[in-house]
Amino acid sequence: MAYLDHAATTPMLDVALAAYVDTAREVGNASALHGAGRQARRRVEESRERVAAALGARPAEVIFTGGGTESDNLAVKGIFWARRSADRRRTRVVSSAVEHHAVLDAVDWLAAQEGAEVSSLPVDALGRVTPQRLHAELAAAADQVAVITTMWASNEVGTVQPVAELAAVAAEHGVPLHTDAIQAVGQVVVDFAASGVSALTVTGHKLGGPAGVGALVLARDVAVTPLLHGGGQERDVRSGTLDTAGIVAFAVALETAVRHQQEYAARVTALRDDLVTRVRQAVPEAVLNGDPNDRLPGNAHFSFPGCEGDALLLLLDAQGIACSTGSACSAGVAQPSHVLLAMGADSARARSSLRFTLGHTSTPEEVDALIAALPEAVDRARRAGSLRASR
Amino acid sequence: MPDGVGKVVGVRVLAAMSGGVDSAVAAARAVEAGHDVTGVHLALARNPQTYRTGARGCCTLEDSRDARRAADVLGIPFYVWDMAERFQADVVDDFVAEYAAGRTPNPCLRCNEKIKFAAVLDRAVALGFDAVVTGHHARLGADGLLRRSVDLAKDQSYVLGVLTREQLSRSMFPLGDSTKPQVRAEATRRGLAVADKPDSHDICFVADGDTRGFLAQRLGAAPGDVVDAATGEVVGRHTGAYAYTVGQRRGLHLDRPAPDGRPRYVLSITPKTNTVTVGPAEALAVSQVQARRPVWTGGPRPAAPVECEVQLRAHGDVVPATVAVTGDGLRAELHQPVRGVAAGQAIVAYRPDPAGDVVLGSATIAA
Numbered sequence: 001m002a003y004l005d006h007a008a009t010t011p012m013l014d015v016a017l018a019a020y021v022d023t024a025r026e027v028g029n030a031s032a033l034h035g036a037g038r039q040a041r042r043r044v045e046e047s048r049e050r051v052a053a054a055l056g057a058r059p060a061e062v063i064f065t066g067g068g069t070e071s072d073n074l075a076v077k078g079i080f081w082a083r084r085s086a087d088r089r090r091t092r093v094v095s096s097a098v099e100h101h102a103v104l105d106a107v108d109w110l111a112a113q114e115g116a117e118v119s120s121l122p123v124d125a126l127g128r129v130t131p132q133r134l135h136a137e138l139a140a141a142a143d144q145v146a147v148i149t150t151m152w153a154s155n156e157v158g159t160v161q162p163v164a165e166l167a168a169v170a171a172e173h174g175v176p177l178h179t180d181a182i183q184a185v186g187q188v189v190v191d192f193a194a195s196g197v198s199a200l201t202v203t204g205h206k207l208g209g210p211a212g213v214g215a216l217v218l219a220r221d222v223a224v225t226p227l228l229h230g231g232g233q234e235r236d237v238r239s240g241t242l243d244t245a246g247i248v249a250f251a252v253a254l255e256t257a258v259r260h261q262q263e264y265a266a267r268v269t270a271l272r273d274d275l276v277t278r279v280r281q282a283v284p285e286a287v288l289n290g291d292p293n294d295r296l297p298g299n300a301h302f303s304f305p306g307c308e309g310d311a312l313l314l315l316l317d318a319q320g321i322a323c324s325t326g327s328a329c330s331a332g333v334a335q336p337s338h339v340l341l342a343m344g345a346d347s348a349r350a351r352s353s354l355r356f357t358l359g360h361t362s363t364p365e366e367v368d369a370l371i372a373a374l375p376e377a378v379d380r381a382r383r384a385g386s387l388r389a390s391r
Numbered sequence: 392m393p394d395g396v397g398k399v400v401g402v403r404v405l406a407a408m409s410g411g412v413d414s415a416v417a418a419a420r421a422v423e424a425g426h427d428v429t430g431v432h433l434a435l436a437r438n439p440q441t442y443r444t445g446a447r448g449c450c451t452l453e454d455s456r457d458a459r460r461a462a463d464v465l466g467i468p469f470y471v472w473d474m475a476e477r478f479q480a481d482v483v484d485d486f487v488a489e490y491a492a493g494r495t496p497n498p499c500l501r502c503n504e505k506i507k508f509a510a511v512l513d514r515a516v517a518l519g520f521d522a523v524v525t526g527h528h529a530r531l532g533a534d535g536l537l538r539r540s541v542d543l544a545k546d547q548s549y550v551l552g553v554l555t556r557e558q559l560s561r562s563m564f565p566l567g568d569s570t571k572p573q574v575r576a577e578a579t580r581r582g583l584a585v586a587d588k589p590d591s592h593d594i595c596f597v598a599d600g601d602t603r604g605f606l607a608q609r610l611g612a613a614p615g616d617v618v619d620a621a622t623g624e625v626v627g628r629h630t631g632a633y634a635y636t637v638g639q640r641r642g643l644h645l646d647r648p649a650p651d652g653r654p655r656y657v658l659s660i661t662p663k664t665n666t667v668t669v670g671p672a673e674a675l676a677v678s679q680v681q682a683r684r685p686v687w688t689g690g691p692r693p694a695a696p697v698e699c700e701v702q703l704r705a706h707g708d709v710v711p712a713t714v715a716v717t718g719d720g721l722r723a724e725l726h727q728p729v730r731g732v733a734a735g736q737a738i739v740a741y742r743p744d745p746a747g748d749v750v751l752g753s754a755t756i757a758a
Contacts, residue, residue, distance in 0.1 A: 311518055314429070314470055332455055332471030333434045384517035387510075 001320040002366035006206075006298055006359025007155055007183060008324055013208035013253050013360070020210060020249035030242040031233060040244045047251030051215055054258040055202070056191035063216045063234045064247050068182045068203035070227070071216040072102040074238065075178040075199045076149050078224035080110055083146040083176070086223070090146040094137055094175075096121040096129045097342035098156075103149050103180055104338070121150065126291040127159035127343050134169045142173035152181035152190065152200075156326050156339040156355060157290030158299025160188055167196035176222050182206055182214075186257030187265065187296050198222045202254065204246070208360060209253030213246035257360075268297040268358050275356060275367045276300050282371055283378050289340060289353060298358035303340075303349045307381035310334040312354050315377035321370055324355045352385075402521035403427045404563060407507055408461060408469070410454030412578045412585045413526030413566060415461035419581055420565040421524045422465050428524070430462035430469040433511065435478040435595065457585050464583055472514070474506055481505035483596050487609050490633040493660035494735025497705060498594055500550040508558045522561045526574075527551055530567030530747050535559060537688055538747030542570040549705050552739035552753030555686055567747070603634040603642075615665035617645060620658050620674060632660050635667050638675055638731025645669070656731075676728035682738045682754035683720040689742065689751035692716060699740045699751055701725070703732050714740050714751075721754050734758060 012020075028040035045059070052059040065071045076093070083090045095107045097120045110116035119137050121129050129150050138145060148170050153160045163179055170177035176198035184190050186207040192200050199222060203214030218224060218237075230239030257264070279286055279302060287303045304312060309325035316323055326337040336350035345353075356370065406418035408430045421428045432455050455471060462469035482502050489496035512523050528540035529548040537559060540546040554562065566574055571590075578586035593600040610633050617627035627645040629635065639657040649655050655669040680703065687693070696715040701723050702708070711726040723738060736756050741748040 310470065310472075311514075314468070315518060317468055318429070332432065332459065333473045333475075334471075380518050384514050387513050387517060 001322065002369040003322050003361070004356040004358065004366060004370060005322045005324050006362070007296075007355065007357035009205045009211060010208060010359040011361050012205075012210060012249070013256055015256055016209050016249040016253035019252040020245050023248040024245035026244075028244070030244055031231060040242070043244055043248050044242050047247045050251040050255045051202075052217075054255045055185070055200070055217055056193045056195075057200075057217045058220070060235075061192070061217050061220060063218055063237050064242060064250075065214050065216055065238055066240075066243075067205075067212050067214040068100075068180070068201055069102040071201035071203065071214050072100070072149075072178075072180055073106045074216050074224065074227050075201060075218070076103060076106040076147060077110060078227060078237075079147040079176055079178065079199065079222060080114070080116065081225035082223035084114075085225070087143075089144050091115065092117045092119065092141070092145045094119045094121065094134070094145055094148040096123060096150045096161075098123050098127055098129070098154055098159075098339045099149065099151055100155055100180055100182070103151070107149070116146070117144075123342050125344050127154055127157045127289075127339060128291060128294075129161055129166065131162060131165040131169050134166055135172075138169065138173040138175060142175055145173075145175045148175055148177040150177065150179060152179045152184035153188065153296050154290065154299075154339060155183045156337055157301045157343070158183075158295040158357075159291040160184070160294040160296065163197060164195050167198075170198075171196055176219070183296060185254065186261055187298065189261065190258075192217050199224075204250035204253060207253050207257040209250040210246050213243055213250045215250075264360060265297040268360075268362065271362055271364065271367060272298055272300055272358050274364070275358070275370065278367065278371045279356075279374065282375050287349075289343070289345075296357075298362070300356045300358075301353065302356075303345070303353045304378055304381070305349070305352055306385050307352050307378055308334075308385050309352055309354045311381040311384045312377055315380055316370070316373055319369070319373040319377070321373055323370075324357070326353065326355060401425050401427065403429070403519060404522045404524045405511070405515040405520045406430045406467070406524045407511060407526075408432050408458040409526070409591075410457035410461075410585065410588075411526065411591060412575055412583070412588055413528070414458070415465075415526070415583045415585050416574050416578050416581070417524055417526035417563075417565045418461070418467065419465055419577075419583070421563060422467060424565070426524075428465070428467045429520070430458065430465070430467050431511070431515075432458040432469070432471045433474045433478075433506070434471050435474055435482075435506075457588065461583050461585055464581070472511065474510060477510050478502070478506055478596075481510075486594075486596075487606060489735050490606050491610055491662065492735075493632065493662040495636045495733035496735045497550065497737060498596070499705075500553055500737055503550055504553045508554050508562060512558065512561055516561065522563050524563040524565060526566055527564050528566055528571070529564050531559060531562060531564045537750040538567065538744065539741070540567050540569075541747070545571045548741075548748075548750050549702055549737065549739050552688060552737060552750045553686055554688060556688060559688065606633050607631055613665055615667070617643065617667045617669055619649070619655075620668050620670035626655075626669065629667050632662060632665050632667050635660055637733040643667075643669060672730065675730040675732075677730070677732045678725045678728045680723040680725065680732060680738055681717075681720060681757045682723070683757045685716070685719075685721045685752055685754035687752040689740075689749050693751075697740070697751065699742055700748065702739050702741065703729055703756065704736045707731075709741070712740070720757065721752075732756060 028036035030040040030044045048059045048062045093116050111118045178199035179197045180201045182203050185202045198219045200217040205211035228239045289301045336347045340350040404426045408414045486498045527547045528545040530538040539548045597605045613631045616625045619626045635657045658670045659668045696713050700709050701712040713724045739753045740751040
């Protein structure tokens with residue numbers, strides 16, 4: 001099997017798995033006052049310090065959550081609510097057209113339920129948000145903006161955004177900027193303090209930790225209204241019994257991924273470049289989407305003209321090759337990617353795309369397997385695609 | 392081995408999985424027969440975006456999940472294919488247009504003809520599949536002949552009669568030798584959660600079962616007269632002739648009873664004058680049927696008139712008839728009159744056979 005879908009989830013690191021199992025054998029609620037509770041609390045706080053150190057943040061800025069979607073929702077909704085409460089004029093949200101659905105749908109929800117006015121920053125043909133557009137957006141009425149949210153790197157096309165420049169523009173106007181860095185941590189250099197962002201989402205299962213645990217890194221001067229109310233854990237921002245084993249494994253994975261980021265990026269980028277070169281040789285019409293230079297090391301995202309991505313996925317899946325077409329609706333119907341549409345692709349090109357993502361377990365043999373299966377799959381998918389076209 | 396999966400073993404087949412018990416068991420049997428099976432659920436709702444919010448199409452979403460769960464149990468790959476655009480054009484729009492033209496369409500038949508055994512089959516073949524397997528209750532043997540299911544109450548050969556020999560040669564119906572209770576029992580045995588899911592009866596795209604309301608929404612109000620066939624008198628008003636079907640008795644809302652006091656039925660619909668004509672039951676009786684677009688499934692186009700049995704609507708009576716080719720259509724002389732024959736429905740001709748009546752051919756009733 002060739003697993004080329006690391007951006008969806010990547011295997012747990014052995015050290016993280018071992019840390020998980022060791023911790024999960026221990027009893028103790030981190031909020032309890034007895035010895036077992038203190039032991040659990042110590043593990044959580046050590047983990048918080050490791051996460052903070054690896055991300056260039058202070059421990060008090062790390063809020064553990066149930067994963068990326070929760071962190072995104074907490075940041076977008078929580079900061080919106082808190083800042084609008086403080087000043088009723090702040091009813092606007094600035095987002096980008098290429099965000100993940102965890103951000104996009106949270107923003108849409110604010111628009112529908114809370115009357116938020118939403119500005120969506122456009123992107124260029126490579127999927128980049130430009131600081132100039134953000135500046136133009138804020139120059140008009142920065143005092144009405146509750147929160148800005150733009151991702152660090154695209155989960156679909158792999159484009160890395162100029163986050164520090166965007167954060168500088170936001171800071172200039174005094175508006176907090178949240179960034180979804182789920183795809184970036186461990187892949188590129190991510191330093192919370194140096195980037196100047198106010199809030200940053202990270203999750204475990206994209207960097208070798210378990211699914212269902214993540215963090216929101218939140219600058220101490222940024223107020224946030226909680227989504228979850230209850231026992232008052234995590235400075236009252238995120239109630240709920242702490243998942244000690246998950247948090248420990250997440251911290252170990254994050255620390256390991258960040259420590260090895262440079263060598264990882266060098267190795268995976270070389271493998272990815274080889275994949276891109278060979279895909280283009282095998283299918284000369286294939287178009288690489290996203291920024292050719294400023295992109296995540298493991299990401300190769302193509303459009304295959306005349307094909308439908310879901311047909312290619314089916315055919316490659318039958319050959320034991322796992323890749324992705326991007327998002328599907330909850331019924332499972334493949335949707336034309338909003339990211340590609342925002343980059344100016346037409347619906348046909350958006351539907352013809354396929355994402356291959358490499359990770360820490362990727363091997364040259366997996367790329368070989370893809371290249372061996374791809375030409376016939378493209379050929380068949382084209383035949384199927386021509387049925388729709390000829391109708 | 393159930394009939395219909397007795398073809399060459401080890402071929403790549405695409406199982407159309409609706410989320411119901413029949414298609415789940417059909418896929419299971421195809422797996423057991425040694426085929427390389429891939430499950431596909433067809434998303435037919437026009438706007439799959441609405442699935443995200445859960446505001447509409449919740450049944451479709453649930454069906455999709457049931458189908459996926461069944462595929463997981465069987466250990467086969469599973470995908471959802473978006474056929475909404477074609478379904479809208481070829482089935483839903485056609486359904487509305489047929490009613491507007493005063494005919495009574497059968498959308499299930501149309502879906503088989505245009506979607507399941509056309510668009511889906513063509514895509515499957517292009518992608519390298521050899522056949523499509525469905526949970527229809529009908530028998531399809533190695534001889535390539537389509538026969539009624541052993542379960543006559545569930546038999547679906549009528550809505551499959553429209554398929555050509557070419558389409559049938561790439562189809563598998565593994566359930567034809569089983570009754571519905573047997574299929575349900577097998578689903579339970581196999582651990583398929585859909586074992587006791589209720590049968591679907593209504594037209595899938597008319598979610599609330601209100602066909603008249605569905606048509607009224609799309610065609611608008613078009614008030615006109617209800618006329619007595621014998622006297623020519625106006626006996627009532629209607630809000631749209633499209634809402635009526637030949638043979639219909641209920642919901643006529645006539646202003647006055649018939650002079651003889653007997654119930655009246657819709658005899659015909661005339662879109663040109665927007666008139667619904669009613670009359671007594673015996674006036675419904677028809678002994679000759681003209682039909683167009685014949686498909687000869689059971690053999691070559693007959694050179695001479697054929698003695699056979701015909702069925703004129705889904706789950707309708709079966710009567711002996713003589714069927715003759717007429718130009719590009721066919722004519723059936725019914726040996727006993729039939730009531731409630733509606734234009735737009737299919738006439739399916741069968742050759743009685745102890746091993747299951749054989750579908751000879753099918754055509755669309757014109758008059």
